[in-house]
Structure formats: structure tokens, C-alpha cells
Amino acid sequence: MCPDAELRILVVDDHPIWRHSVAAGLEEAGCTVAGTAGDGAQALRVATATRPGVVLLDLNLPDMSGAEVTRRLLAADPAVRVLILSASGERQDVLDAMTAGATGYLVKSAQFSELLAAVRSAAAGEAVFTPGLAGLVLGEYRRLAAGSAAEAEGGPAGSAGPVGPSRAASPGQPRLTERETEVLRLVAKGMTYPEIAALLVLSPRTVQNHVQNTLIKLQLHNKAQLVRYALEQGIE
Amino acid sequence: MAVFRVVTLIYAAVLITRDHNGYAHPAAGWLALAVMVGWSAVTIIAYARPAGRQPWLICADVAVCAALVLSTRLIVPASQINAGAPTIPTSWAASSVLACAVAGGPAGGLAGAGVIIAADIVERQALPQATFSNIVLILIAGGVGGYIVQLGLRAEAAADHAARLEAAIAERDRIARGIHDSVLQVLALVAARGRELGGESAELARLAGEQESALRALVTGTAVVPPEGGQLDLAGLLEPLGGSRVTVSCPAGAVLLDDAPARALAAAAGEALDNVRRHAGADARAWVLVEDDGGSVTVSVRDNGLGFAAGRLAQAEAAGRLGVAQSIKGRLRDVGGSACVRSSPGQGTEVELRVPRR
Numbered sequence: 001m002c003p004d005a006e007l008r009i010l011v012v013d014d015h016p017i018w019r020h021s022v023a024a025g026l027e028e029a030g031c032t033v034a035g036t037a038g039d040g041a042q043a044l045r046v047a048t049a050t051r052p053g054v055v056l057l058d059l060n061l062p063d064m065s066g067a068e069v070t071r072r073l074l075a076a077d078p079a080v081r082v083l084i085l086s087a088s089g090e091r092q093d094v095l096d097a098m099t100a101g102a103t104g105y106l107v108k109s110a111q112f113s114e115l116l117a118a119v120r121s122a123a124a125g126e127a128v129f130t131p132g133l134a135g136l137v138l139g140e141y142r143r144l145a146a147g148s149a150a151e152a153e154g155g156p157a158g159s160a161g162p163v164g165p166s167r168a169a170s171p172g173q174p175r176l177t178e179r180e181t182e183v184l185r186l187v188a189k190g191m192t193y194p195e196i197a198a199l200l201v202l203s204p205r206t207v208q209n210h211v212q213n214t215l216i217k218l219q220l221h222n223k224a225q226l227v228r229y230a231l232e233q234g235i236e
Numbered sequence: 237m238a239v240f241r242v243v244t245l246i247y248a249a250v251l252i253t254r255d256h257n258g259y260a261h262p263a264a265g266w267l268a269l270a271v272m273v274g275w276s277a278v279t280i281i282a283y284a285r286p287a288g289r290q291p292w293l294i295c296a297d298v299a300v301c302a303a304l305v306l307s308t309r310l311i312v313p314a315s316q317i318n319a320g321a322p323t324i325p326t327s328w329a330a331s332s333v334l335a336c337a338v339a340g341g342p343a344g345g346l347a348g349a350g351v352i353i354a355a356d357i358v359e360r361q362a363l364p365q366a367t368f369s370n371i372v373l374i375l376i377a378g379g380v381g382g383y384i385v386q387l388g389l390r391a392e393a394a395a396d397h398a399a400r401l402e403a404a405i406a407e408r409d410r411i412a413r414g415i416h417d418s419v420l421q422v423l424a425l426v427a428a429r430g431r432e433l434g435g436e437s438a439e440l441a442r443l444a445g446e447q448e449s450a451l452r453a454l455v456t457g458t459a460v461v462p463p464e465g466g467q468l469d470l471a472g473l474l475e476p477l478g479g480s481r482v483t484v485s486c487p488a489g490a491v492l493l494d495d496a497p498a499r500a501l502a503a504a505a506g507e508a509l510d511n512v513r514r515h516a517g518a519d520a521r522a523w524v525l526v527e528d529d530g531g532s533v534t535v536s537v538r539d540n541g542l543g544f545a546a547g548r549l550a551q552a553e554a555a556g557r558l559g560v561a562q563s564i565k566g567r568l569r570d571v572g573g574s575a576c577v578r579s580s581p582g583q584g585t586e587v588e589l590r591v592p593r594r
Contacts, residue, residue: 015421021429087420087452091471095488108424109445109480112432131523132485138527139487146530188485189538189586190523 007123008034010052012043012069013085014061018108022056022085025112031119040064044072052080054122057102059086059093067096074101081122085115095136098215099222104128127212134188137214141176144221148173174217183210237334238280244328245276251322255312264311268304268324275300276328279335289339298336298348301329302355309359320366323359330374337382345378412455420455423448427480445480468498470533471526474505478524482509486526493533497571497591501535504564504575508537508587516541516585531593538586543579564589 009031013019016038023033034050037043040063047055055073059066070082082102086094094105103122106115107130118128176184179200186196193211197204252269256262279297282288304325312321323329329352336348353371360367423444430441453476470493471486478484493501505524512522520541527534564587568575573591 015418018421018425021425025429087424091486092488108421109427109448112428115428131483131525135485135525135527136488139489142527142529143487143489185525185527185536188523188525189536190483190521190540191538 006032007054007119008032008050008052009119010034010043010047010050010055011036012038012040012055012061013058014038015058018058022115026116026119029116031116040069040072043069044076047073047080048076051077054081054083054119056083056085056119057097059084059090059097065096066093066102067100070097070100070102081125083118083122083128091136094133095140098133098136099140099218101219101223105130105133107132126208127215129187129211129215131188131190134184134211137218138176138181138184138188140218141174141181141214144173145175174221176214180210180214183207184214187211237283237331237338240334241276241280241328241331244326244331245272248272248324248326248328251326252324255321258313258316259311260313261311264307265324268307268311271300272304272325272328276331279331283335283338289335291339294332294335294339294344294348297332298351301325301332302351305329305352305355305359317360318362320364323356329355330377333374333378334381337378338385340382341386342379342382345380345382346375347378349374349378415451415455420448420452423451442480449476449479466495467492468495470498470501470535473498473502474524474526474535477502477506477509481520482522482524484524484526487528491526491528491533493591493593497533497573500567500571500573501533501589501591504567504587504589505535505537507564507567508589512537512539512541512585516543520584533591533593535589536586537589538584540584543581543583543585545579545581 009026011019011023011026011033013022013036019036019038023036026033034052035046037046040061043055043057043061057066057069057073061069066084066086070084073080073082081104082097084094084097084102084105085108086105087108098105103125104118104127106118106128110118110130121128182200183196186199191199193204193207196202196207200207249269249272252265256265259265275297279293282290282293305323308317308323311324333345333348333352337345340347352374356367356371357363427441427445427448430437430444433441469490471491474486475484509522509524512520516522516539520539522537522539525534525536525538527536564577565575568589568591571591573589575587575589577585577587579585
């Protein structure tokens with residue numbers, strides 16, 4: 001099922017039964033399992049040694065957060081694709097890992113065929129968007145918009161100008177276009193890319209691009225925030 | 237209290253030993269001392285356990301002390317009493333007042349003190365300055381002692397309750413962690429792999445999946461989290477609705493709403509999902525999306541099932557059949573919100589529930 005035997009995968013999960021079962025399933029499907037790891041530090045060591053193409057990352061690791069592991073994996077190798085595999089009910093953790101640069105997110109209860117498809121998409125650099133992730137990303141844009149509106153209202157009155165306080169947000173604040181919001185809401189309501197493409201009279205590729213853009217904008221914003229924070233704190 | 241009783245008993249014994257030659261009935265003096273020693277032993281042993289502090293025993297304690305105070309008039313010549321000689325039990329009598337205070341709080345302490353004081357006054361048949369001071373001291377011992385004991389007991393009970401609560405929460409967390417690390421992972425695995433195998437395994441997988449989400453909802457325990465400032469997290473209310481056929485998507489943070497609108501939205505979404513199960517077909521899946529734009533909260537319930545023709549809902553309404561759609565609309569109207577239903581045959585159904593914030 002996995003056409004690309006060159007595709008090397010690192011499976012990171014603190015639960016051995018899960019880790020071994022997923023690794024065995026991937027091997028059966030014809031993928032190469034580059035290694036397995038039970039915690040974040042081990043994952044980083046194995047990744048350095050084996051250079052996997054895709055890291056299947058559980059968020060519930062004993063030593064560091066999923067976002068931290070994702071950031072460090074990408075710092076060591078910007079080409080690696082991190083696919084988050086998590087139990088439900090960890091919404092903030094999922095969002096943090098995604099904005100830290102992960103390529104996609106799947107729930108652990110997903111079917112194995114979905115997992116394989118997600119691994120292949122991630123390897124190709126395509127964002128893996130589940131309805132749950134679309135809901136998180138929509139929520140995050142709304143939170144950022146609400147935060148900047150409140151900031152603008154609380155700031156000096158003159159700076160808002162004639163366009164009103166909600167437009168006074170810093171130009172660096174990421175915003176969704178109307179089309180992106182539309183597409184993201186449909187993804188969150190469970191529609192597939194071909195279904196959305198048919199409904200909005202777009203090509204499935206365009207739908208994919210819209211979805212991907214929403215995530216890339218958040219990740220760039222997150223990176224800029226980190227850099228700004230680092231500069232403010234005087235960290236070189 | 238036992239210490240007070242023993243110390244005062246020794247004091248009384250010393251006084252009786254010193255004065256017994258002047259008593260009208262020295263033998264009776266020794267008998268009174270024997271009664272005090274015996275009674276001290278009985279009360280110290282009985283009061284050691286909380287179950288031993290029975291009201292009748294404490295009443296008997298007061299009665300014995302009062303009787304001994306009164307016996308002074310039989311044992312000691314009247315001239316010595318009038319000259320200010322101490323009573324036979326001296327301060328030992330106050331130990332029964334303390335017993336009353338411990339068992340009955342300030343009221344009990346004062347009542348016990350009242351009886352002993354009455355006995356004292358009857359015994360003296362006068363109220364000299366020294367006796368008056370003793371009376372004040374006994375009243376203070378009964379009242380204040382009772383109050384302090386009561387405060388102490390309350391503090392002890394509160395600390396005990398807090399410790400129990402803390403232990404229960406810690407134990408609950410420990411179990412939740414254990415379940416999360418083991419049972420849930422295995423159930424998720426069975427659910428995922430069983431579906432791949434198909435046939436009978438797929439049915440087992442479905443059951444495992446349902447148990448996984450039920451157990452997860454139980455150990456994540458939204459119910460035990462106290463509502464923030466009287467508000468409820470809508471995401472926490474809706475997430476347990478998710479399962480193998482239902483996906484619930486929410487923002488990362490809590491979606492806080494007042495109690496009534498939050499419960500109305502959750503109940504309406506639950507009804508919409510029941511409807512999907514009943515009417516949308518066996519293979520239908522459903523998605524719940526929670527959106528919070530600050531001014532209002534929107535919950536969309538979409539399924540990919542059979543759907544229905546646009547006029548059918550209106551027809552049913554006109555025919556006087558108040559369907560589920562009406563009940564959902566009613567719930568939302570009650571909290572100032574609105575609901576709309578969109579569907580077409582073969583295209584599934586979408587119910588959109590919206591509640592404005594204030």
C-alpha cells in the first residue's frame with residue numbers, strides 16, 4: 001500500500017504496545033520504519049542518527065511537549081515532516097504542535113488506511129487536515145482576531161483612524177480570507193476536498209492550497225512571535 | 237482533661253490528709269477521697285474514647301462532683317466552712333465542668349458550671365469574696381473552654397475533610413493516568429485494527445471504539461471541573477458526543493457560556509445527532525463544529541446521510557407533527573438563540589445552532 005519503500009518513518013510513542021503495532025503495520029504495508037522512540041529525547045537522538053522522512057509523533061510524551069519535540073526535530077532537519085498522532089481531548093497541545101511546524105494531525109482512533117494515506121501526504125509535504133484540526137485552526141484565527149481587536153480598543157484612540165478598531169491590528173497578525181474561512185469551515189464539517197471543490201466550483205488542488213495556506217500563515221506567525229520574544233528577552 | 241483531674245485529685249488528697257484531724261467525721265473524709273479516686277479512674281478510662289463521652293455519664297460526673305461539694309457540710313464542721321475552709325473536692329469539681337465543655341460546647345460548659353456553682357453556694361450558705369472568684373473562674377472554664385474545644389473540633393473536622401478530598405482527587409488522577417496509558421491505548425488499537433479486518437472484527441472494533449470514547453469522557457471528567465465563574469465550557473459538554481461515527485471539532489481553548497445557553501446548545505446538538513442515527517441511514521457519519529466569534533457561539537451538526545426534500549419539514553410542521561426540528565428550535569429560542577436546518581435528498585443534513593452572547 002505504501003508505494004515508496006524509500007519512505008523512512010520514525011514512530012514516537014511512550015506506549016510500547018501502540019508503538020510496536022503501528023511500526024509492524026507500516027512495515028507490512030511496505031514502508032521502512034527507520035526507528036521507534038518512547039520519549040522526546042530519544043526521538044531527537046534517533047532522528048539525528050536515522051534521518052527519517054516522516055515522524056509519527058504522539059503528543060503524550062513523558063519528558064517534553066509535542067510542540068517542543070516538533071520544534072527541535074525541525075531545527076535539526078527542516079525537511080522532516082512531523083505527523084501528529086494523538087488521543088482526542090488534547091486540543092491545545094495539538095494546536096501548539098501544529099503551529100510549531102507539524103505537517104498534519106490524526107486522531108489515534110483513525111483507521112490504519114487513513115494513517116497510511118496521511119503518512120504519504122505528509123511525505124509529499126501536503127498538510128494533513130482532519131475536521132478536528134480545521135476546527136482548531138478556525139478557533140485560533142478567531143482568537144488572534146479577538147485579541148488584536150481588544151488590543152486596538154485598549155490602545156491610543158487616534159491610531160485606529162477612520163477604518164475602526166478591528167482594522168487597526170498589526171499588519172503581521174495573520175488573517176483568513178473569506179474564501180479560506182469558507183473552505184476551512186467546510187473541512188471542519190467533514191467535507192472532503194473533492195466535495196468542497198464541487199460545491200465552490202474550484203479545483204481540488206485549489207482547495208488543498210487554501211487549506212495549506214491557513215496553516216502556513218499560523219506557523220509563520222508563530223515563528224515570528226518566537227523570534228520577537230527571543231529578541232525581547234535578549235536571547236541570541 | 238485527665239491531667240487536670242489527676243492534678244486536682246492530688247491537691248484534694250493533700251488537703252484532706254492535712255485537715256482530716258479537724259474534720260467532724262475524718263472517716264467520711266477518707267471515704268470522700270476514695271470516691272474521688274474511684275470516680276477519677278472511671279471517667280479517665282471512659283472519656284479516653286469519644287464513644288465513652290455519653291451524655292448520661294457526663295451528667296453523672298456533674299452529679300458526683302456536686303454531691304461531693306455538698307458533702308463538705310457533713311464532714312467539715314460549720315465553723316471551719318464559715319472561716320473559709322476549702323470544700324472536700326476543691327478544684328477537682330471543676331473537672332466535670334470541663335467534661336461538659338468538651339462534650340457540649342459553651343452551652344454545656346456553662347450548664348455544668350451552673351450546677352457546681354449552685355452546689356457550692358448551697359454548701360457555703362453564703363457568698364464570700366473567695367467563693368465568688370472561684371465561681372467566675374468556673375464560669376470562664378465552662379464557657380471559654382467549651383468554645384475553644386468546639387473551635388478545635390471544627391478545625392480538626394475541616395482539616396480531615398480537606399485531606400480526604402485531596403486524597404480522593406489524587407487517587408482519581410492516578411487512575412485516570414493509568415487508564416489513559418494502558419486501557420485507552422489498547423481499546424484504540426483494537427478499534428483501529430479491527431476495522432481493517434472487517435466482518436465480525438469490525439463490529440468488535442466498533443464496540444471497542446465506543447467504549448474508548450465513553451471511558452475517555454469519564455476519565456477526562458468534565459463533570460468534576462467546577463464551572464469558571466458560573467460559566468460552562470461548551471467544548472467540554474460536546475466532546476463526549478464524539479465517537480466512531482461522530483467527529484467533534486472545537487477551538488483549542490474553552491468555549492465559555494452561561495449555564496442555560498451552554499446546556500441548551502449541548503442538548504440540541506445531542507438531539508440533532510439522535511436524529512442522524514435514526515434517519516440518515518446506517519452508514520451516515522456526522523460532524524459537529526463549535527465556533528466562537530466572540531459575539532455569538534455557533535454549533536453546526538452536519539451528516540453525509542440520506543437528507544430530505546426542502547418542503548418536507550414545512551409539510552410536517554403544517555400537518556401539526558412537532559418533529560425533532562421543532563424541539564431543537566424551541567430549546568434555542570428559550571435562550572435567545574436560533575436554529576436552522578438545511579437539507580436536500582442525497583446531500584445529507586446540516587443543523588446550525590446559534591446563541592448570541594448576552
